[in-house]
Amino acid sequence: MISEDSTFHFDINKIRQQFPILDREINGKPLIYFDNGASSQKPQMVLDAIDNYYGKFNANVHRGIHTLSQEATVMMENSREKIQKFIHAEHPHEIIFTRGTTEGINLVARGIQNLINSNDEILISEIEHHSNIVPWQMLCQKTGAKLKYIPLLDDGTLDISQLDELITEKTKLVAVNQISNALGTINPIEKIIKKAHQAGAWVLIDAAQSAPHTPIDVQKLDADFLVFSGHKMYAPTGVGILYGKETILDQLDPFHGGGEMIKEVFMDHSTYAGLPFKFEAGTPNIEGNIVLGTAIDFMESIGIQTIHNYEHELLDYATNQLSELEEVQIYAKDAPRSGAISFNLNLDGVHPSDVGMILDKKGIAVRTGHHCAQPIMRKFEIPGTVRASFAIFNTKEEIDQLIEGVKLSIKMLG
Structure with a gap:
């Protein structure tokens, strides 16, 4: 895990310990929760x-x-x-x-x-x-x-x-x-x-x-x-x-x-x-x-500006890692973004939910579908996207697991 450093001035391990749900296992794997854009998890003080x-x-x-x-x-x-x-x-x-x-x-x-x-x-x-x-x-x-x-x-x-x-x-x-x-x-x-x-x-x-x-x-x-x-x-x-x-x-x-x-x-x-x-x-x-x-x-x-800076680093990291996979298309990749990354696999017949189900087997929670934004999906002529959305308790190591899950999806669905 990421430890306290001079950039963010907090210990990510201590923050994660405040979220009891992160101790859960999903399908025998540690929960990795990337659906914060839908609803975030709750710290113990809440x-x-x-x-x-x-x-x-x-x-x-x-x-x-x-x-x-x-x-x-x-x-x-x-x-x-x-x-x-x-x-x-x-x-x-x-x-x-x-x-x-x-x-x-x-x-x-x-x-x-x-x-x-x-x-x-x-x-x-x-x-x-x-x-x-x-x-x-x-x-x-x-x-x-x-x-x-x-x-x-x-x-x-x-x-x-x-x-x-x-x-x-x-x-x-x-x-x-x-x-x-x-x-x-x-x-x-x-x-x-x-x-x-x-x-x-x-x-x-x-x-x-x-x-x-x-x-x-x-x-x-x-x-x-x-x-x-x-x-x-x-x-x-x-x-x-x-x-x-x-x-x-x-x-x-x-x-x-x-x-x-x-x-x-x-x-x-x-x-x-x-x-x-x-x-x-x-x-x-x-x-x-x-x-x-x-x-x-x-x-x-923690500080809202610190949260912003940390999550922006996670978003940049996820964007860079996904960009290395030629089968992945990232939407609004070059636009200013915050909090989430939305993507699909450029494979014939593959629906975003197919990727979501494979990731879930790895304990990774993402959102798939039109995200209550159907006009956007019609604009791009797609049924939906895979969306990973971040919070202060997420880590680059979790993003690495997401990338491995996407690679597995490409292998299984390609």
Whole structure:
């Protein structure tokens, strides 16, 4: 294993020891987990925090005067402040707890519906996850607005040269991911945000694949909305956040109606609470919201920039090793990428799942298929890819095992 050195200032062995699942064997082989782009594994401090909440503090928040309720409330609001600082938002109440990236995007799409009419346009890109396509299709179907997209080029990057034509005075919102889940491509969101704001449009950034891997400063980016999921960054499933500028969130309609999001309820009408509670109806995922803060503590104990640098070295290493195999095609190989490498075998009749099954026999977990990004696969005229996605607990030695597994796949399927 890689030991502590002057480049990264951490001991990878000690980090790996914090992930109990890495002690598992799969098909008689030590687990090598390269599916972090779908959902990351959890360190012991996150697992302990889940038990700690349910064992010592379990109570509903914001509603009770008893001690447990007050303690749980403080813990959840402390987590909100950790998230605020993690992405450098101006105010804690600009952080809305959600079930994940998908719900955050849907919240915005539903919240702006009354602000959109048939003369308006929504701009997305051809590199989006389905979660950042379908909600906007639904919005346009309901309002009559036009949905446009930034084309994907053959090299896996977006055709930014078309921005001046695509973003017009009719554009009301631009929604793009910062890093592609399917290809790992880093998109030029700074350029997109600047162009959109020049036209008076709002911008939503899907940070599901960037929040685990790279520093984010929403004020520096000048993002209007930003969403991410906890389960891709060492937290439990079913929790995420929507960040929105206060002045913009105030203009959005509530997504859900019910308890907590109200100020007063009468039989003929209701008034709504202020931020963030206006968008947090019902009993929240208290444990998940609290433990998302714990996951951020874990990441910051290493340093998000250190995580970024280390994972970038893993990505470069994997790219170089796979590039030596002439039967392997890497997608977006020369584009700026982060967190993942997406590839196929150039062998007749071979499906990505064939490779995935062989790797699984070697104890190696990768994701195969279209990665909820079918437009990308249609662009490349393929059914899907093999995707290896990295986290802070992965090593170059594990990548070596991946390469041996790919070589075995070539031998068996060729």
